Amino acid sequence: HMTHALPMLAPLFDRMTTRDIARRFKASEALQFFEDQVIPLTSKHLLSFAAPDPPYPSLPYDYYDRWKYLDPDFVEQWAVYREPPVPRHIRILREICLYPWVFHI
Secondary structure, three states, X not given: OOOOOOOOHHHHHHHHHOOOHHHOOOHHHHHHHHHHHHHXXXXXXXXXXXXXOOOOOOOXXXXXXXXXXXXXXXXXXXXXXXXXXXXXXXXXXXXXXXXXXXXXX
16 A cells, blocks of 8 residues: 555545445546546656555555554544544454355355
8 A cells, every 4th residue: 555655545545445335436536536636746756656565464455544654634634535444343244254154054
């Protein structure tokens, strides 16, 4: 995840993947946000940068906290776009559904 280098990707990614379908960006809205908010604030060098594989195991996109290392003022300004953590009961249900015996009940 490149949000430490391109902070504007955090609100974009969260709004593109939110569990609240009514708040989720449509493709045209995501493109508009990218063109209006990400590109103007990003150097051409960073836009052409290919991210190296992270040295740590990758996490599913909805478990990774892409806001963790960002400036608190930035986080506060864009908080309306921030996706809340996955609720504990959803995490438990996801773990249960990983077992093959669940499908035979």
